[in-house]
Amino acid sequence: MREYSFIVTSRKNYRLVIYSLAHFSVDFSCFFILFSGIAAETTLKITALGFLIYNIIAFGLQVVIGAICDKNPKLLSGFIGCVLVLLGIFIIKWYWFALIIAAIGNAFFHIGGGIDVLKNGEGKMTPNGIFVSTGALGVSIGTLAGKSGIGLVFIPILLMILMIIITGLISFNTNVNKNIKKVIPYKIASEKSFILIVICAFLIVILRSYIGTIIPVSWNAVELLVIVPSICAMLGKGIGGILGDKFGARRVGTISLLLSIICFIIGKEFIYIGLLGILLFNITMPITLCILASKLPNDLGLAFGITTLGLLIGVIPSFFVLVPNNFKLYITILLIIISATFIRIIASNDLKK
Amino acid sequence: MGEFTSHILDSAPPTGELESTNQLLGIVVIVAILITFFIIKIRKINK
Numbered sequence: 001m002r003e004y005s006f007i008v009t010s011r012k013n014y015r016l017v018i019y020s021l022a023h024f025s026v027d028f029s030c031f032f033i034l035f036s037g038i039a040a041e042t043t044l045k046i047t048a049l050g051f052l053i054y055n056i057i058a059f060g061l062q063v064v065i066g067a068i069c070d071k072n073p074k075l076l077s078g079f080i081g082c083v084l085v086l087l088g089i090f091i092i093k094w095y096w097f098a099l100i101i102a103a104i105g106n107a108f109f110h111i112g113g114g115i116d117v118l119k120n121g122e123g124k125m126t127p128n129g130i131f132v133s134t135g136a137l138g139v140s141i142g143t144l145a146g147k148s149g150i151g152l153v154f155i156p157i158l159l160m161i162l163m164i165i166i167t168g169l170i171s172f173n174t175n176v177n178k179n180i181k182k183v184i185p186y187k188i189a190s191e192k193s194f195i196l197i198v199i200c201a202f203l204i205v206i207l208r209s210y211i212g213t214i215i216p217v218s219w220n221a222v223e224l225l226v227i228v229p230s231i232c233a234m235l236g237k238g239i240g241g242i243l244g245d246k247f248g249a250r251r252v253g254t255i256s257l258l259l260s261i262i263c264f265i266i267g268k269e270f271i272y273i274g275l276l277g278i279l280l281f282n283i284t285m286p287i288t289l290c291i292l293a294s295k296l297p298n299d300l301g302l303a304f305g306i307t308t309l310g311l312l313i314g315v316i317p318s319f320f321v322l323v324p325n326n327f328k329l330y331i332t333i334l335l336i337i338i339s340a341t342f343i344r345i346i347a348s349n350d351l352k353k
Numbered sequence: 354m355g356e357f358t359s360h361i362l363d364s365a366p367p368t369g370e371l372e373s374t375n376q377l378l379g380i381v382v383i384v385a386i387l388i389t390f391f392i393i394k395i396r397k398i399n400k
């Protein structure tokens with residue numbers, strides 16, 4: 001019996017590794033298309049519009065695709081997503097079509113991977129933190145690769161072919177799926193009402209997304225640091241799940257957000273403190289996802305989609321409004337305090353044994 | 354995923370670049386449709 005459970009656990013682990021690698025690859029490829037195609041060929045305004053269209057399709061569609069996948073659990077959304085992203089890279093010459101196809105693929109992949117990881121997460125935040133974390137790195141390295149020019153197109157092609165093969169293997173291998181007999185529910189949410197928890201979790205994601213666009217840092221122009229903030233964001237999301245499982249979601253979510261305020265105040269001048277702030281600020285990401293999964297156990301696709309819809313809504317103001325630098329810190333502090341209050345209301349400290 | 358790219362990464366597209374009212378209106382409509390979908394689903398689940 002112990003041997004059987006070990007086999008199931010290790011299979012779940014390699015599914016997590018595969019989907020996390022695929023998450024990196026999908027985000028890498030989408031940003032490669034954006035920067036080697038649209039940014040290289042058009043003006044700054046058109047690039048910003050392309051980036052916004054990408055966000056609307058990739059993030060906004062997930063709530064719809066998630067609901068569809070909940071009704072049709074046999075839909076191989078993760079695999080379909082990888083295929084569409086590869087198709088997008090193949091037609092990169094027509095960069096608008098490429099971006100739209102890749103963004104749709106991105107939406108499918110996130111839902112497919114997100115549902116799989118939530119289902120196999122055994123009620124813990126750690127796997128979800130690991131899965132969501134790799135995207136941030138894919139975005140920044142994909143951006144750098146895309147800016148280097150179309151000559152590097154072989155990298156996303158090879159990555160996506162590999163991901164299609166391995167996500168295809170786990171998607172079509174029914175023996176593996178048979179072993180996943182019971183989905184262990186998440187119990188991260190507090191005892192408050194269903195509607196209050198869902199709305200507060202949604203608002204936290206919107207606030208986190210918006211704060212991410214106005215964080216007051218003065219050192220982001222340093223060329224060498226292009227990837228470092230995204231590594232910190234990645235670590236924050238990954239560590240968030242681990243700490244949440246160990247010490248309780250409410251405790252970890254609230255403390256990390258409040259500590260991030262201190263880091264952002266000091267970090268304006270001191271780069272390492274600012275980076276620590278980014279890490280701490282991202283810790284709530286797997287927590288909010290698992291809070292929604294706790295309240296929507298039979299609609300995990302919808303739960304994942306709600307978080308990405310929140311990401312989309314939070315990022316939209318930054319395309320139209322520039323916040324004066326003098327106000328950025330004050331707005332950040334205020335919104336983080338509101339987020340921490342919401343986390344305190346809707347998260348519980350129940351520890352998964 | 355997009356939340357950090359617009360500000361923290363120097364190489365990401367700059368923000369505050371779009372000013373068109375039509376673009377903003379279009380986005381508001383799309384987001385309103387998505388939020389309506391989300392609310393309908395949540396109300397159905399909550400019943």
